[in-house]
Amino acid sequence: MKQSLLFFLFACVLTLALRTSTATPSLFTNVHSFPLFNSAETGLHMPALGLGTGFYGEQNVPYSTYPECGAEPPGCGPNTQKAVYTWLTKAGGLRLDCANSYYNQRFVAQGIHQSLIDRSEVFILSKVGPTFPLGYNETINQTLDILQELQTTWIDLLLVHWPTMKHPGQSDVPKSSDPACNTTSPLTYNEKDCRLSTWSAMILLFELGIVRSIGVSNYNITHLQEMIDANLPLPSVNQVSFNPYNYRTGRADLQEFCQNNHIQLVAYSPLGVPDVHPYPVTYQNKTLTGMSPTLLQDPVISSIAKFYNRTEAQIILRWMHQLGVASNPRSMNETHMKENLDIFANPFTINDNDMMRIANLAQDTCDVDPDWYECVGNGNLP
Numbered sequence: 001m002k003q004s005l006l007f008f009l010f011a012c013v014l015t016l017a018l019r020t021s022t023a024t025p026s027l028f029t030n031v032h033s034f035p036l037f038n039s040a041e042t043g044l045h046m047p048a049l050g051l052g053t054g055f056y057g058e059q060n061v062p063y064s065t066y067p068e069c070g071a072e073p074p075g076c077g078p079n080t081q082k083a084v085y086t087w088l089t090k091a092g093g094l095r096l097d098c099a100n101s102y103y104n105q106r107f108v109a110q111g112i113h114q115s116l117i118d119r120s121e122v123f124i125l126s127k128v129g130p131t132f133p134l135g136y137n138e139t140i141n142q143t144l145d146i147l148q149e150l151q152t153t154w155i156d157l158l159l160v161h162w163p164t165m166k167h168p169g170q171s172d173v174p175k176s177s178d179p180a181c182n183t184t185s186p187l188t189y190n191e192k193d194c195r196l197s198t199w200s201a202m203i204l205l206f207e208l209g210i211v212r213s214i215g216v217s218n219y220n221i222t223h224l225q226e227m228i229d230a231n232l233p234l235p236s237v238n239q240v241s242f243n244p245y246n247y248r249t250g251r252a253d254l255q256e257f258c259q260n261n262h263i264q265l266v267a268y269s270p271l272g273v274p275d276v277h278p279y280p281v282t283y284q285n286k287t288l289t290g291m292s293p294t295l296l297q298d299p300v301i302s303s304i305a306k307f308y309n310r311t312e313a314q315i316i317l318r319w320m321h322q323l324g325v326a327s328n329p330r331s332m333n334e335t336h337m338k339e340n341l342d343i344f345a346n347p348f349t350i351n352d353n354d355m356m357r358i359a360n361l362a363q364d365t366c367d368v369d370p371d372w373y374e375c376v377g378n379g380n381l382p
């Protein structure tokens with residue numbers, strides 16, 4: 001315990017020394033970005049569109065399997081490196097959406113290294129958990145590991161990936177030394193205390209300057225309210241599954257709550273994971289009317305795309321941007337990456353009527369309380 005504390009303090013001193021000896025990190029104010037508030041360095045902005053780096057395996061995993069690199073399936077590393085390199089050098093993207101549990105951060109680092117772009121010009125978002133344990137020391141130790149994997153001395157934005165130790169997609173619950181997060185100790189285990197203890201470590205990392213901003217992911221209003229009630233500094237970001245199919249069925253309320261508390265919402269799976277996630281169009285052997293298997297094939301999105309002379313993906317990403325939501329679509333395709341960023345290079349405005357039509361496309365009864373980010377779309381929409 002004492003040793004790990006000493007190592008931690010040494011790492012902090014080293015971080016600050018290295019930070020001051022390299023180029024000053026950019027505040028990203030000169031690009032299309034959203035300002036970060038709450039627990040964020042003053043003036044820090046987050047580039048509005050990032051590259052998702054989860055799920056670069058060679059084989060698509062079956063529907064409802066967590067679409068991340070997991071235990072590094074074949075192709076995950078090289079594909080990640082190539083995508084990061086392409087994103088930074090060919091498409092001109094700046095933000096990378098990483099996570100400890102994507103198991104590919106070493107390849108993200110290689111992609112950045114290969115790009116020859118200065119670290120200070122790249123906005124790196126990473127996450128602690130959920131295949132790694134939450135808890136006070138665990139959060140600090142994971143962050144040190146992440147720094148090493150990403151070959152960097154600071155993280156621009158660090159998130160708590162999942163609000164509970166018991167991630168529904170995992171059979172093994174990771175073991176934590178933090179009593180509040182130790183699921184094998186029923187007397188001390190308490191999910192709320194575990195979240196708050198983890199958050200205290202995040203605050204320390206922020207105060208020490210190892211991370212420039214901190215946030216959460218997959219948190220619902222209750223989880224965020226806990227932080228307010230505990231009088232803790234609030235996250236600058238909440239990253240959740242967000243797209244037109246789950247906007248009206250859970251996300252609109254969360255967005256309003258976040259806006260009121262200066263928490264920037266970030267959309268993951270913004271395009272509805274079209275390669276992995278066919279939305280059910282039948283339920284109990286009945287065909288559901290008006291349902292589309294993927295967002296990119298939705299007839300309303302297609303007709304709006306035709307009207308604005310843009311692609312379906314651009315309509316969805318621009319709709320999100322106009323709602324004030326940042327996003328990080330995953331892509332291995334240079335044309336798609338450029339197309340996604342083109343909504344800023346060649347901006348257009350979706351009119352109010354079309355914004356409403358997209359918002360009303362809901363066909364998911366999604367994770368109002370985070371249970372599993374895949375959605376069931378059972379047709380019983382409110």
Ligand SMILES: NC(=O)c1ccc[n+]([C@@H]2O[C@H](COP(=O)([O-])OP(=O)(O)OC[C@H]3O[C@@H](n4cnc5c(N)ncnc54)[C@H](OP(=O)(O)O)[C@@H]3O)[C@@H](O)[C@H]2O)c1
Nearest residue numbers: 052053054268269270271272273275313329330331332336
């Ligand atoms: N915080 C969390 O719990 C969490 C959970 C899930 C995901 N995430 C993050 O969010 C990222 C994105 O989410 P996701 O991977 O689930 O799904 P997504 O971004 O909605 O979908 C990715 C798919 O969209 C395609 N695509 C991208 N741009 C396109 C375009 N312009 N036109 C047509 N197709 C396009 C990609 O194909 P191509 O490769 O062919 O372009 C890929 O098949 C992940 O990589 C990860 O970083 C976070």
